[in-house]
Amino acid sequence: MSYLERIAIHTGGWRQALQVEAIHWKSGQPLTEDYIHRFDKVGDLFDYNPWEAAGWQERADWLDKxxxxxxxxxxxxxxxxxxNTAIGGSEATIRQAELLKDRRTLCIVGGQQASLFTGPLLVIYKAITLIQTAKQASDKLKRPVVPVFWIAGEDHDFDEVNHxxxxxxxxxxxxVKLEHPTGLRTSVSQTVIPHEQWEEALAQMEQSLMPTEFRAELMASLRSMADSSTSLVDYFARIMxxxxxxxxxxxxxxxxxxxRRLESPMFQQLVERSDAIHSALLKGKExxxxxxYQPQAELHDRGANLFVYDGGERILLYPAEDGNGFTDRRGERRYSREYLADLAESSPERLSNNVMTRPLMQDYLFPVLGAVLGRSEIAYWGLTREAFHLLGMRMPLLLPRLEFTLLEGTVQKNMKxxxxxxxxxxxxxxxKQQGWLREQDQLNLEERFGEVKSRFKDSYEPLIEAIGGINPGLRKLGETNLGKIIEQIEFLKQKSEDGMRSQFESGIRQFERIGMSLIPGGKPQERVFNIASYINKYGxxxxxxxxxLPLEPDGKHRVCYI
Structure with missing residues (x-):
């Protein structure tokens, strides 16, 4: 299930043919698989069909009217x-942000947590998807479309992003990871990282990189940005x-x-209508x-889908069992609906979305033409349609993020x-590795040891049968003896195979490098490795x-030969 896309691109005055192979890498999310390949099966869970041009125009018209x-x-x-100015944003970025004042301007939005050194490659690919899709949409609709990367700085799970x-x-x-500087369950955006922790992480980063012509410049750039950063969000944003x-x-x-101050009206709705919103989400779950399909977000029967900052901590809210306001998970802290509504109006920075209300808030803030999502995200957004409609909104187009695997030259040679x-x-x-090893076995060890065991048993078992007539105890002794001899033959076979493997250790290592480069631990490369090692090798x-590359977010996985 693959095909080749050979695309000639023009970069910096020189021309290079980049080979890209597109494959269908089946998703572990059945709902997303159907969304991409059999939309008619899941269309009633979404508002627009992204695979038809009419869906794009329909969404734009709804946003306008x-x-x-x-x-x-x-x-x-x-x-x-x-x-964006504070993080060293470019003039091009500032111009794009300025365009949002024009009511004709729409957005393509997608995001991720602020991980150390940008985290896994998929974060980079999400940014690429945003940029390319916004440009394509602008060309298609003949109007400004701005790419927006939503940094989930409100998340408090430090262990998800610190490495x-x-x-x-x-x-x-x-x-390589950062230790939490305080242990407090507050947002990543508000977690201050001491300078010495940046230095420690940078030292480990440098140690992880092979010496190349690009390493010094890369490390100097990373150190410079760390010097200006107080949190993972700052650092992440500067690198991106x-x-x-x-x-x-x-x-x-x-x-x-x-x-947060701009979100105040939506927070008021999320507080005042929390019961109805959660009921709508439960309806989506049904x-x-x-x-x-199995829902890809955890939805309890009781939920407020909001957090509140209290004492520096980010507390997930639940409806109180007595129906009077909200509590934390253990029921130790209580907040009245009136209190939270007042926070929404006067101090909205004290409130925060959860994974189910973030899509609603994103759509309130931005005129979202399309949302760029990973496969799991598309699956859990399938729960939200009823909640969008409850608030007088409609879901944006959902666009699968571009997926890539980088196939390096040495790995290509080993594969060949x-x-x-x-x-x-x-x-x-x-x-394939085991098959290759068998081909290297010039002594036919598997076959020859099998013959030895078979012949020995054929000769020995009749003898055991005969001596068993003398004394039943001899039969038992003979069977035990047979097992031990077979065990020793197997032991010698294993040692012989180990010796053969040592002769072909180089080939085995090459197989391992192929696997660990492309599917480390059985996972897609883009979900594990960081971009720094590739910039260090190739600039x-x-x-x-x-x-x-003129690639559209079509759900295909692309392998890039570099």
């Missing part, structure tokens, strides 16, 4: 300009702005106090279940050496080439 109550565009634009992975020289996936600023990607921190196709590597590499040219 029926959307009401969104955030003030001028204030939103100014807040974005303020944040990155790299492949060590001994072919192990190693982890450097990588994508030339393409006008606009960044927003969901925990930015200036953004619709997903009735379609034969062993006559391995891409599908071989992704789905049956262990079988940023390959990234710029990916940004120039």
């Amino acid at each position: 029926e959307r009401s109550g969104g955030a003030d565009r001028n204030a939103l634009s100014e807040a974005l300009i303020r944040f 990155f992975h790299y492949l060590s020289s001994d072919l192990k996936v190693e982890k 702005a450097k990588l994508f600023g030339a393409y006008g990607l606009v960044f927003v921190d969901s925990d930015d106090p200036h953004i 619709r997903v279940l009735s379609g034969g 050496k062993f006559d391995l196709s891409l599908e071989d590597v992704l789905f049956r590499l262990e079988d 940023e040219g390959w990234l710029k080439e990916l940004l120039e």
Whole structure:
């Protein structure tokens, strides 16, 4: 299930043919699989069909004519300009943020948590998807469409974002992480990282990188940005702005106090109508279940789908069992509905969305033409349609993020050496390795040891049968003796195979490198490795080439030969 797309691109005055292979890598999310390949099966869970041009125009028309109550565009634009200027945003980014003051301007929005050194490659690919899709939509609709990267700075799960992975020289996936500076369950945006922790992480990063012509410049850039950063959100945003600023990607921190103030009217609705919103989400859950799918977000019978900051901690709210206001999970803290409604009006920075209300808030803030999502995200957004409608909104177009696997030259050579196709590597590499080892067995060890065992048993078992007539105890002794001799033959066979394997250790290591490079631990490369090692080896040219490829978010997985 693959085909080749060979695309000639023009970059910096020179021309290079980049080979890209597109494959159907089946998702572990059945609902998303159907969304991409059999939309008619799941269309009633969504508002627009992204695979038809009419769906794009229909969404744009709804935003123009029926959307009401969104955030003030001028204030939103100014807040974005303020944040993007602070993180070193480019002139192209500032111009894009300025465009939001124009009512004709729409947005393509997607985001991720602010992970250390940008986290896994999929974060980079989400940014690429935003940029390319916004450009394509602008060309298609003949109007401004701005790409917006939503940094989930309000999230408090520090362990999800405090690390990155790299492949060590001994072919192990190693982890570099920051320790939590305080242990307080507050937002990542508000968690201050001491300078010495940046230095420690940077030292480990540098140690993970092989010496190349690009390493010194890369590390100098990362250190410079760390010097100006107080939190993971700051650092993440600065790195991403450097990588994508030339393409006008606009960044927003969901925990930015200036953004929070714009969200005040929506927070008031989320507080006052929390019961109805949760009922709508539960209805969405039932619709997903009735379609034969498992919901991809945890929805309890009771839920407020909001957090409140209290004593520096981010507390998930639940409706009180007595029906009077809200409590924390254990019922130790209580908040009246009136108190939270007052916070929504006077101190909206004290409130925060959960995973189910974030899509609603995103749509309130921005005129969202389309949302760029990962496969799991598309699946859980399938729960939200009823909640959108309850608030007089409609779901945006949902667009699957572009997926890539980077296939390096050394790995390509090793694959060619062993006559391995891409599908071989992704789905049956262990079988291929074992088959290759068997081909190297010039002594036919498997067959010859099998013959020895068979002949021995054929000769020995009749003898055991005979001596069993003398004394039953001799039969038992003979059977035990037979088992021990067979065990020793197996032991010698194993030692012989180990010796043979040591003769072909280089080939085995090459098989391991292929697997660990493309599917580390059985996971897609993009979900594990960080971009730094690839920039260190190849510079940023390959990234710029990916940004120039005319690829649409069509759900295919693409392998890029670099």
